[in-house]
Amino acid sequence: MLTQDWHPCRHLSFASTHPGKHPFETVTAPYGPQVLWPDHCVQGKPGAGVSSGAAIPHAGLILRKGMDPAIDSYSALYENDRMTPTGLVGYLRERDLTRIFLPASPSIVCVRYSAEDACREDFTVFVVEDACRSIDVDGSVRPPAPSLTALRIPVHFGVRRRFLTGASRIRHLAQAAPWRGTCLDSREPGMTYPCR
Numbered sequence: 001m002l003t004q005d006w007h008p009c010r011h012l013s014f015a016s017t018h019p020g021k022h023p024f025e026t027v028t029a030p031y032g033p034q035v036l037w038p039d040h041c042v043q044g045k046p047g048a049g050v051s052s053g054a055a056i057p058h059a060g061l062i063l064r065k066g067m068d069p070a071i072d073s074y075s076a077l078y079e080n081d082r083m084t085p086t087g088l089v090g091y092l093r094e095r096d097l098t099r100i101f102l103p104a105s106p107s108i109v110c111v112r113y114s115a116e117d118a119c120r121e122d123f124t125v126f127v128v129e130d131a132c133r134s135i136d137v138d139g140s141v142r143p144p145a146p147s148l149t150a151l152r153i154p155v156h157f158g159v160r161r162r163f164l165t166g167a168s169r170i171r172h173l174a175q176a177a178p179w180r181g182t183c184l185d186s187r188e189p190g191m192t193y194p195c196r
Contacts, residue, residue, distance in 0.1 A: 004063065068084075074110045076114040077089055
């Protein structure tokens with residue numbers, strides 16, 4: 001399963017949509033603070049496509065997100081209003097899948113939000129930190145987010161090659177003890193959710 005940002009032109013998250021604003025500044029959206037990004041992943045444009053170097057014949061789903069021009073979508077499970085589902089939770093539950101492996105750095109905002117939302121939805125989550133690069137916005141590239149530590153989501157580093165190419169590494173991670181605790185959501189201070 002892959003996710004793909006699929007934004008319309010003039011998306012709320014684009015700095016170009018806000019006269020006088022620049023990438024990486026923050027504005028207030030109806031759902032809270034919104035970081036402004038350079039135009040990216042515009043529907044039908046070359047920059048929105050899946051990398052030609054990606055070997056993904058096994059992908060059963062390519063989930064497009066961020067299509068509503070008025071709301072961004074960091075998480076693979078919910079839009080940034082935290083109420084509008086992307087459909088991924090239903091897809092995973094329909095297939096009786098209970099574990100999510102996020103092959104990316106937890107400092108990437110989309111990975112952090114996806115991990116938090118997956119935990120809130122009672123999935124067991126694993127993050128493989130060195131499987132992609134991060135965008136550093138005001139020091140966001142740093143050790144695992146405190147929210148992931150609080151959620152007891154394991155973050156694995158140094159396993160990229162084995163994780164991406166070998167089923168044995170996935171089996172090893174999947175056999176790790178389920179992580180149980182309380183989900184502390186960094187986007188809603190004081191909110192807690194039961195999690196695995």
